[in-house]
Amino acid sequence: MHELLKKKVLEANLDLVRHNLVLFTWGNASERDPETGHIVIKPSGVPYDEMRADQMVVLDAEGKQIEGDLRPSSDAPTHVVLYRHFKNIGGVVHTHSEWATSWAQAGRNLPAYGTTHADYFYGKIPCTRPLTQEEIEEDYEVATGDVIVATFGNREYESMPGVLVHGHAPFTWGKDGREAVHHAVVIEEVAKMAFRTEVLGNRRSVDQYLLDKHYLRKHGKNACYGQHKPPTL
Amino acid sequence: MHELLKKKVLEANLDLVRHNLVLFTWGNASERDPETGHIVIKPSGVPYDEMRADQMVVLDAEGKQIEGDLRPSSDAPTHVVLYRHFKNIGGVVHTHSEWATSWAQAGRNLPAYGTTHADYFYGKIPCTRPLTQEEIEEDYEVATGDVIVATFGNREYESMPGVLVHGHAPFTWGKDGREAVHHAVVIEEVAKMAFRTEVLGNRRSVDQYLLDKHYLRKHGKNACYGQHKPPTL
Amino acid sequence: MHELLKKKVLEANLDLVRHNLVLFTWGNASERDPETGHIVIKPSGVPYDEMRADQMVVLDAEGKQIEGDLRPSSDAPTHVVLYRHFKNIGGVVHTHSEWATSWAQAGRNLPAYGTTHADYFYGKIPCTRPLTQEEIEEDYEVATGDVIVATFGNREYESMPGVLVHGHAPFTWGKDGREAVHHAVVIEEVAKMAFRTEVLGNRRSVDQYLLDKHYLRKHGKNACYGQHKPPTL
Amino acid sequence: MHELLKKKVLEANLDLVRHNLVLFTWGNASERDPETGHIVIKPSGVPYDEMRADQMVVLDAEGKQIEGDLRPSSDAPTHVVLYRHFKNIGGVVHTHSEWATSWAQAGRNLPAYGTTHADYFYGKIPCTRPLTQEEIEEDYEVATGDVIVATFGNREYESMPGVLVHGHAPFTWGKDGREAVHHAVVIEEVAKMAFRTEVLGNRRSVDQYLLDKHYLRKHGKNACYGQHKPPTL
Incomplete structure (x- = not known):
């Protein structure tokens, strides 16, 4: 079942490789079927260059x-927890991409230092608190999802399609696997530029009105970017 | 109309990809027809690998x-404003290239730390002031052009073919699209080296006479670089 | 003799090139034949693109x-010393990969700043003490092996499959040449991310329980990663 | 004349591109004919992908x-001055390679922080003093050669086959163009690792006896690296 979706999920996983976001098997993309709520995800530990659509797990x-x-x-x-709580998302991606992971290892929120960031993420990208010993030992992967959800609380997850898990790495999401991959690429790029911005001496985020302008230029009902496509998630 | 120019503009845009200056659709190159003053520019949000010359917009x-x-x-x-005020230019490029954008996000002028910089940019590459809330909300893209023009004031724009827009990213220009792309490559390279130069402990620009020597060796009426080609912009 | 092993050792050496871990001839991989204890290693100074399996040395x-x-x-x-003291290993790799070598040049242990590190190395990756003048002048390559062994002392070498030699570069090992190469790739990646983590302001390692969780999720009798393959070294 | 040498010089120039040491036309390699003392060098400003052997200048x-x-x-x-004073060299290379140039822009000697450096450069790689206004205005390119020669003074140039020109970029040399290119690759690699070594907190060079061991293992009459080839320059 879900043959088409399996192909899409395979492609999303391979896109992570094409964008240099994964080494070996360190990454995973999944997608949710909107009708059944089933989740299609890649198998564990299978090399990307041998992976086939029929190996995807439902x-x-x-x-x-x-x-x-x-x-x-x-x-x-972790994916399952995110789909359960973030009702409108259709795709989830996890990587250990090098720049975003460096911020996660530093345990820091990723500030919005420029319009590249503002075009996709409406504010600073949050870093979760560290998991407790109990959380890690009892049900680690579920706890990872729970701490992401707790980090968001009542905050909107659609205008902030990513998070850094403390001491671990980023997760991103979107309306489908392809968009989640897109956000994984962007979080890596803005993590890289934010690092350099700080070394160059600035730790002040962009003004709220610049953030508004750029985010809302690409998203929501007044979007004016691209060819009148329906606004993305 | 402008069929040949559309091909040139397409190529200039694709050159941005070849030089690794753009991710996804984050960049744009345009060129001005010297006779009519018409501006040919790429469409919004079309993936580079599908873009065709006949999609260019006039x-x-x-x-x-x-x-x-x-x-x-x-x-x-923004391109339109630059063409209006910088009479002698024939091409404009905008990218979010990672190193130049990091300087723009830091809100800093890019100092001339060496002869690579001096070969193309006659002094520090200026960073604009931040736009005000009013400018951003009223007519953002025009205001971006205006703040660039204001940054230059009476300063010569031909010997300084680029600028960093505060919190945003670089714009470059030249006698045509190809040269504007060339300057976009160079601004990225010198931004990268300037970052490292500062981390290594130097924040002193090159001497004015070294700047003069290198810039004037390649540009102007006494240029002696290359094969006696007419001096570039 | 050992024709098959020679092919494996050649491939391990070429994998170092494919993973961008070596420049010119700066690197070497070897493997030990479990039955005879013979060691197959690449020849000295032969360019990788001309290297043939029949040139491997026994x-x-x-x-x-x-x-x-x-x-x-x-x-x-140095390889010989490592095989002699680390009884259970079957492959050894040495590179001057750029990030791990930078830590070795800094004379610093490489801290476990995140789960990427914890998935492969069970704690900080040690850096040896500097060799003394006498050690360097008498039998340098043997002394390099000896100082690695001394650095480990009674510490388990199977859960810490790599080391930084002070002022020099990394050595890694594994159950065969392929796994030693894998660890050489990982040590480079975590060295890169640890550098950036520190610049971003964190110098605190992950909690011991997170280290335990990740290392033991992939290794040992309770491993649950991949497709039920036998646990790796 | 010198048809074979022209081919070698073309190849040396193209190798600079293959090793990612040059952008556009920013680099040049030359070689000296040992019999006539003639110097073959690339033409000015010709793109590398169009360059032909018969365009080389004698x-x-x-x-x-x-x-x-x-x-x-x-x-x-500058090449001519180096050949005149450094009698035993047969090739010269100049690039604006990004890491070595960053050190040159910082006006700093490049310290020997590890054995990679020691394998090729017998001590810190010197950075020249800045040129004076008079030197720059009168005969700039000759003065660049002169300041390199003055930096070396009575120091041996064969065991130190490279230099950083203050505010400019590296020059390297060797027994022929190919070896000069090799040294240009190495100076870039060690410049990169030295930068990171310093950021990681170390500014102490390797011990003299480790420098001796590594340099003399590869060079001079007791060399034991590679397949008994005659020692390189």
Whole structure:
């Protein structure tokens, strides 16, 4: 089942490689079928250059494996938590991309230092608190999802399609796998430029009105970027 | 109309990709027809690998679209302002190239730390002041052009073919699109080296006489670089 | 003899090039035959693009050359010492990869700043003390092996498959040449991210329980990563 | 004349591109014919992808052009000075490679922080003093050569095959063009690693006995690296 979706999920995973966001098997992309709520995700530990669409694993909305001979990505429970709480998303990506991961390892929110950031992320990209020993030992991957959800609280997740997990790495999301990959590329690029901006002496975020202008130029009902396509997530 | 110019503008845009100056659709190159003053610019949001010459958009000197089915780059009004005020230029480029953008995000002028810089830019590359809330909310892209023009004031723009827009990214120009691209490559390279020069402990620009020697060796009536070609812009 | 092993060792050496870990001939990979204890290593100073399997050099367990027309890598004696003391390893790699070498040149242990590190290295990656003048002048390559062994003392070498040699560069190991190469790739990646983590202001390692969780998720009898493959070294 | 040498010089110039040491036409390699003392160098400002062997320019030992329709590299007079004073060299390379140039722009000697450096450069790589206004205005390219020669004084140039020109960029040399290119690659690599070593907190060079060991392992009458080839310059 979900043959088309499996192909899309395979492509999303391969796009992570094409954008130099993953080394070896360190990354995973998934997508949710809007009708059934099933989640299609890549298998664990299979090299990207051998991966086939029919190896994709299907989970139900609670994360129970309902199709596939292989085990799903070990991060699958985190994806499941994100889909459950962020109702409008259709794709999730996790990488250890080098710049975003460096910020996650530093345990820091990623400030909005410029319009590149503002075009996609409406404010600073949050870094979660560290997990407690109990959370790590009991149900680590679920706790990773929970701490992301707790970090957002009542904050809107659609205008902030990514997060840094403390001491770990980024997760991003979007309306589908392709958009989640897109956001994984952007978070890496703005993490790189923010690093250099700080070394050059600035730690002040852009003004709120510049943030508004750029974010709202590309998103929402008054978007004026591109060819009148419906606004993205 | 302007079929040849459309091909040149397409090539200039693709050169930005070849030089790794753009991610996704984050960049734009335009060129001005010297006879009519018309401006040919790429469409907004079209992926580079699908872009065709016949999709280029033609604007008149006031920025009114006079040909093309697609909407022009959302930065087109900024290009129009630059062409209006910088009479001798024939090409404009905007990118979010990573090193130059990091300086723009830091809100800093880019100092002339060596002869590589001096070969192309006759002094420090200026960073504009931040735009005010009013400027951003009223007519943002035009205001971006205006603040660049204001930054130059009476300063010569031909010997300083680029600028950093505060919190945003670089714009460069030249006698045509190809030269504007060339300057976009150079601003990125010197931004990268200037960053490292500062980390290594130097914040003193080169001496004025070294700047004179290198800039004037390549430009102006006494240029002695290359094969006796007419001096570039 | 060892024709198959020679092919594997050639491939391991070429993988170092494919992963951008070596410039020119600066690197070497070897593998130990489990039955005879013979060591197969690349020849010294032969360009990678001309290297053939039949040029691999065979040494006995004491490092005496027993086959091959060419001289072995000048670092061969270091490999021999590592095989002698680290009984369970089957492959050794040495590179001057740029980020790990920068840490070695700084004479610093490489801290575990995140889960990427914890997935492969169970704690900080040690940097040896500097060699003394006497050690360098008497039997330099053997002394390099000895100082690595001394750095480990009674510490387990299987959960810490790499080291930084002070003022020099990294060595890594694994159950075979392929795994030693894998660890050489990972040490470079975590060295790069740790550098940036520190510049971003953090010098605190991950909590021990997070280290435990990630390392033991991939290694040992309770590993749950991948497709139930036998745990790697 | 010198048809074979012209091919070698073309290849040396193209190798600079292959090793990512040059942008556009920013670099030049030359070689000296040992019998006649003639110098073959690339023409000025010709794009690398169009350059042909028959475009190489021949100069006599005093720098007078004796063959070629095109003008030689504008840096030719610097090459001529180096050949005149450094009797045993056969090749010279100049680039604006990004890391070495950053050190030159910082006006700093490049310290020997590790064995990679010690394998090729016997001590810190010197940075010249800045040129005076008079030197720059009177005969700039010759003065650049003169300040390099003055920096070396009585110091041996064969064990230190490179220099950083203050505020400008590196020059390297060797027994032929190929070796000069090799040293240009190495100076870039060690400049990169030295930068990172300093940021990681170390500014102490390697011990003299480690420098001796590594340099003399590869060079001079007791060299033991590679396949018994005659020691390189």
